[in-house]
Amino acid sequence: MSKRDDILSTALRLFNEHGYQAVGVDTIRDEANVSKMTLYNHFKNKDKLVEEVLKLRHQQFKDSLEASLDSITGANEKLREVFNWHTRWFFSPDFFGCMFIRATGEYHNAEGMVLISKEHKQWVARLLEDIFYEIVVDDPASVARFFQTTLDGMIINASIFNSFERINEVWQILCRYVGLPYEPLQPPR
Numbered sequence: 204m205s206k207r208d209d210i211l212s213t214a215l216r217l218f219n220e221h222g223y224q225a226v227g228v229d230t231i232r233d234e235a236n237v238s239k240m241t242l243y244n245h246f247k248n249k250d251k252l253v254e255e256v257l258k259l260r261h262q263q264f265k266d267s268l269e270a271s272l273d274s275i276t277g278a279n280e281k282l283r284e285v286f287n288w289h290t291r292w293f294f295s296p297d298f299f300g301c302m303f304i305r306a307t308g309e310y311h312n313a314e315g316m317v318l319i320s321k322e323h324k325q326w327v328a329r330l331l332e333d334i335f336y337e338i339v340v341d342d343p344a345s346v347a348r349f350f351q352t353t354l355d356g357m358i359i360n361a362s363i364f365n366s367f368e369r370i371n372e373v374w375q376i377l378c379r380y381v382g383l384p385y386e387p388l389q390p391p392r
Contacts, residue, residue: 207245210235215256219299223253223309250313253306257319260302265326278337279383285331286374287389289354293361293370294391300362304355327351340381353377367391 213235303320335343
């Protein structure tokens, strides 16, 4: 792994666990075992580092979710897998909430970070829209945005309540909303 990759993976882990404002570049430098000069040679400032971390997080998120969907054939099953994937994430040891929601909360005036966060959320909505086109619902784009916004709420809810029952209850209501047969989500292991 290159020094740049070391810095990015360290920053991603620390920002995910502690937030962006709470983690200074000195901590990242020390944990990545690089000099301050090396860090600033790769990233002009902390804002640029946060932007690159968000891009990396988006790619990891996208790759993982797409890999999870690769073996699924039916549209109803794909939709359910999107929610199963999120449920597995909610109960994983590296779940500390959404890095994009946190970034826009901590840096709401930083155009670069807000844009990257918007692009991530729009990607999720487009993925869902493609699924809703296959399911054949009225106005798939609006339904997809509704489901994406609901997923954001579920992320926050999972952070607060850590309850599979709440997540599955929302899933049941969403199924009813679009007229899909309800099949419970897979409980976390």
